[in-house]
Amino acid sequence: MELRETLEKKGFVVTAELHPPKGTSLQALLAAADKLKGKVDAVTVSDNAGAVMRMSGWAACRALQERGLETILTVACRDRNRLALASDLLGAASLGARNLLCVSGDHVVLGDHREAKPVFDLDSVQLLQLAAELAEGHDGGGQALTGAPAFLLGAVVNPNSDPLGPQLLKFRKKVEVGARFFQTQAVFEVESFRAFAAQAREAVSDGGAKVKVLAGVHVLSPDEVGRLNEAALDPRVLPGLRVPTHIASGLIEAPGKAVELAGSLIKELKASGLCDGVHIMAGAHDGEAADAVLAALQAAGL
């Protein structure tokens, strides 16, 4: 089923994240995809996540679509100017991509090509606007297109932001320009998500747009657990992961509990009615990532 339809009809949507390969070999990615097929509603393909260079998402998405999976193409603003972004969106659409996740992108200095020039010609709000313009049949400069894409637009929001005000401001803008689904950065406790969820609903209630929010759940790998102490002192060590201290210490003692933790969180989130689904991310890669996702779903009873 197309994601647009799934989001409308299904009470609790499940998406998972996979990274394209660092190289031309799609073997491991496809093996992971085969494991997830039928078990998740869509797979989000990342875009040089963590500013670590990988194969372009549109190519990986095409491969996954051909394998029968519904995909969400992440498009970051870090690496491409507005022309290249539009080119990629048109190319991706011509190859069957229909769901986008428009993000700013982790800064270059966090990744493995630290001397590269950070682009950020557009920010995520402007990128959503560009995608919406392309869908209306014209490019960013107003020129008509021969063939317009059809996109379901998505974006990210960080429910852990402290303060939350600026993040909600951004969230409202994203909805204003057309974002209709959100995948959040990883949460580790339902209670911290509750505060965000209430304010997020209020932030867009006057807009009238029905926006779906998928809470991010991250299954920490043993390697990531091993770096939690370091990350507590320097957030750059595990970008995007804010693990509360009491949960971190529990995991450090028993890294194997990561799956169980993710599973019970998913279960709680579903029961809470605070979100429209979950987006599951794993610290592991490829096949192991898929295994972690499936194990978490099983632990959640899904």
Next chain:
Amino acid sequence: MIVAERKPFEEIKAMLSGYPRVLVVGCGTCVAVCLAGGEKEVGVLGAQLRIAAKMAGNGVQIDETTLERQCDREFMEPLAKDIGRYDALLSTACGAGVQLLAELYDDKPVFPALNTNFIGVAEGPGVWTERCRACSDCVLGLTGGICPVTTCSKGLLNGPCGGAVAGRCEVDPERPCAWGRIYDRLEATGRLDELAAVQPPKRHNIHVQPAQIVHLAYKRRYGL
């Protein structure tokens, strides 16, 4: 002002190898204020070069002069009478000054002793922070006087991104999130609603590099 830093000494020394008679040309404006290329720094650099040459057994002549600034030809023209005595010029001006010096004395190799960093302000003695990227499209009126182009690591016009941790930038936890600061300042002054509008993408072609400005009065009078 322009903030620059002196290049590592070894790099400067390597540039000058093979040139026995060098004039170190200092600048008394921005780079003097940020303690990188003014008269004192020229004195130190000249001494370092002479000592290094002596230790290596090289005979060199390192002379020094510091001009008011190197971004105006009038201050550099007086060098003409003595320039023939030197094989190379080492300029401690910012990149703009080095270029103008090189343009005026284009038969001589001109080397930059500094790395020019940014347009910034003094936070206190010895500390300067970047504040302006000379983007030609100033939005400071929209953001409470805090530049998102420069002080946001990603230059977002619709910020923040999701990377800030406890109000600190994902790039450097020592730095505050610029958009957090913008939000706070506008909230404190009751102007938060000014941030609601979606800002359009930056116009990068207002001045296509290398830009040129002609003052209106001069355009009118001299038809420039």
